[in-house]
Amino acid sequence: xxxxxxxxxxxxxxxxxxxxxxxxxxxxxxxxxxxxxxxxxxxxxxxxxxxxxxxxxxxxxxxxxxxxxxxxxxxxxxxxxxxxxxxxxxxxxxxxxxxxxxxxxxxxxxxxxxxxxxxxxxxxxxxxxxxxxxxxxxxxxxxxxxxxxxxxxxxxxxxxxxxxxxxxxxxxxxxxxxxxxxxxxxxxxxxxxxxxxxxxxxxxxxxxxxxxxxxxxxxxxxxxxxxxxxxxxxxxxxxxxxxxxxxxxxxxxxxxxxxxxxxxxxxxxxxxxxxxxxxxxxxxxxxxxxxxxxxxxxxxxxxxxxxxxxxxxxxxxxxxxxxxxxxxxxxxxxxxxxxxxxxxxxxxxxxxxxxxxxxxxxxxxxxxxxxxxxxxxxxxxxxxxxxxxxxxxxxxxxxxxxxxxxxxxxxxxxxxxxx
Numbered sequence: 001x002x003x004x005x006x007x008x009x010x011x012x013x014x015x016x017x018x019x020x021x022x023x024x025x026x027x028x029x030x031x032x033x034x035x036x037x038x039x040x041x042x043x044x045x046x047x048x049x050x051x052x053x054x055x056x057x058x059x060x061x062x063x064x065x066x067x068x069x070x071x072x073x074x075x076x077x078x079x080x081x082x083x084x085x086x087x088x089x090x091x092x093x094x095x096x097x098x099x100x101x102x103x104x105x106x107x108x109x110x111x112x113x114x115x116x117x118x119x120x121x122x123x124x125x126x127x128x129x130x131x132x133x134x135x136x137x138x139x140x141x142x143x144x145x146x147x148x149x150x151x152x153x154x155x156x157x158x159x160x161x162x163x164x165x166x167x168x169x170x171x172x173x174x175x176x177x178x179x180x181x182x183x184x185x186x187x188x189x190x191x192x193x194x195x196x197x198x199x200x201x202x203x204x205x206x207x208x209x210x211x212x213x214x215x216x217x218x219x220x221x222x223x224x225x226x227x228x229x230x231x232x233x234x235x236x237x238x239x240x241x242x243x244x245x246x247x248x249x250x251x252x253x254x255x256x257x258x259x260x261x262x263x264x265x266x267x268x269x270x271x272x273x274x275x276x277x278x279x280x281x282x283x284x285x286x287x288x289x290x291x292x293x294x295x296x297x298x299x300x301x302x303x304x305x306x307x308x309x310x311x312x313x314x315x316x317x318x319x320x321x322x323x324x325x326x327x328x329x330x331x332x333x334x335x336x337x338x339x340x341x342x343x344x345x346x347x348x349x350x351x352x353x354x355x356x357x358x359x360x361x362x363x364x365x366x367x368x369x370x371x372x373x374x375x376x377x378x379x380x381x382x383x384x385x386x387x388x389x390x391x392x393x394x395x396x397x398x399x400x401x402x403x404x405x406x407x408x409x410x411x412x413x414x415x416x417x418x419x
Contacts, residue, residue: 015394017189018257020264025256037255041196044262048163051173051198053205053221056255057212060159060181062248063195064092067155067177068127070207073098077126082112083340083379085131089157090341092129094350101125102342104376108293110134110306110337110386114142121146127153130175132161134292134388135187135272135303137171144174155179159195162187163269165299173198177208182254185392187269187301188261190254207243215243269301275391276302278403283307286410288314304335304388315417319384325412331405337386340379 012019028035042054057063068079079093083102090100103116110133117128128147130138140156147154154175162180164171172178180186182194197212199205205221213219217240232238250258261268283289288310294300311317319336327333341347389406393399 017394020260022257022260025260026253029253029256037252037259038250041255041259045196049170049173052200053198055197055209055212056250057195057197057248058250059193060179060183060195061088063179063197064088065095066208066212066248067179067197068092068096069211070204071127071153073126078122078124079127079129080117080120080125081129082131083376084110084337084382085341086338087341087344089129090347102376104378107378107382109136110292110382111136111138113139114146117143118146121150125152127155129155129157131157134306135161135301136292137161137164137166137298140166140174160303161301163265164301167297177204182258188265191257194250194254194258210243211245212248213245214247215241215245217242272302272391274396275393275399276305278400279305279389279406282403282407302391305391306386306388308385309387315413317413317417326409329405329408331402335388337383339383340376
């Protein structure tokens with residue numbers, strides 16, 4: 001027993017990731033205490049985000065898939081997604097027999113806008129997926145107006161953003177459907193994976209829950225598998241399913257962790273914002289580092305602290321050289337942006353075969369430039385420049401040390417590499 005007590009003490013240390021009630025909740029599940037943490041999580045999410053319906057699932061990716069599937073769009077319909085995001089937004093469309101179409105992003109916020117989306121709307125367009133990249137809320141009101149004019153659905157991918165503010169309101173719940181992720185590195189962690197879907201539409205909530213719940217016919221917008229008497233189910237003539245769905249349900253043990261994390265959400269988010277302030281101070285007055293622009297009417301929740309690195313142009317110091325110097329000074333590394341979605345190896349062939357017939361790059365290159373560099377110039381350029389510093393340090397002293405290392409690297413190049 002001493003071994004287990006030591007494990008628990010280590011988990012619940014001052015700077016631990018799960019030092020609230022996560023351990024107790026997990027033990028309740030293992031002890032078969034009959035506490036429905038999935039329902040508790042859904043109810044708490046509705047309360048905190050002021051939304052009517054929440055459906056917990058096993059990942060942010062399955063949340064996207066379930067959301068698009070519930071819209072029941074005609075085969076071959078187009079779904080506009082950001083070009084600078086993660087590949088799962090495109091995967092969800094492809095798995096629903098839909099075609100992802102890539103909108104460019106704003107060069108300062110790194111996010112899609114109503115203007116960039118409008119350029120991609122055709123008669124085949126049926127839905128838009130917007131992504132609050134790095135924790136910065138999308139300027140959603142103009143996008144909603146654009147969608148209404150064109151009779152389009154809007155799905156908000158908030159996997160990297162939790163409890164942000166947009167025009168003094170909680171961001172992320174304006175669209176028809178919204179999704180969040182509890183993947184282990186996200187603001188709120190399920191210790192492994194996890195996701196949740198919200199909507200104000202009862203019909204959509206029911207369809208989402210059924211699709212993500214193997215199609216059980218007695219699932220509702222708010223309810224679980226069945227409210228029937230057990231004698232009705234224990235019947236050879238009872239038919240259980242009326243929808244073709246997948247098993248995307250969130251396990252109780254994951255919900256137990258997520259529920260505790262959500263209970264502490266304000267503290268968790270505020271700590272990330274504090275870490276971001278430390279990095280912001282480190283880059284102050286550096287002309288060749290430009291922070292992701294934060295609009296006046298939003299609150300950034302900083303999944304990472306992201307900026308454009310212009311050191312190649314100003315100092316002839318490459319992205320990788322700067323990275324290696326940061327590591328050599330004691331930093332623990334940082335991330336680049338994902339390549340534009342249509343250039344991921346899993347999708348290159350798919351999009352090359354969907355090129356226009358007059359595409360001059362179709363045979364000559366492995367990667368179709370006609371739908372990348374020329375049509376999404378901001379995303380193509382930004383992807384090579386963006387640096388993303390993690391903000392999930394639980395010890396602010398450690399975060400301060402990393403920020404000081406960043407400042408040290410900047411000073412080093414300012415002194416030694418004037419172009």
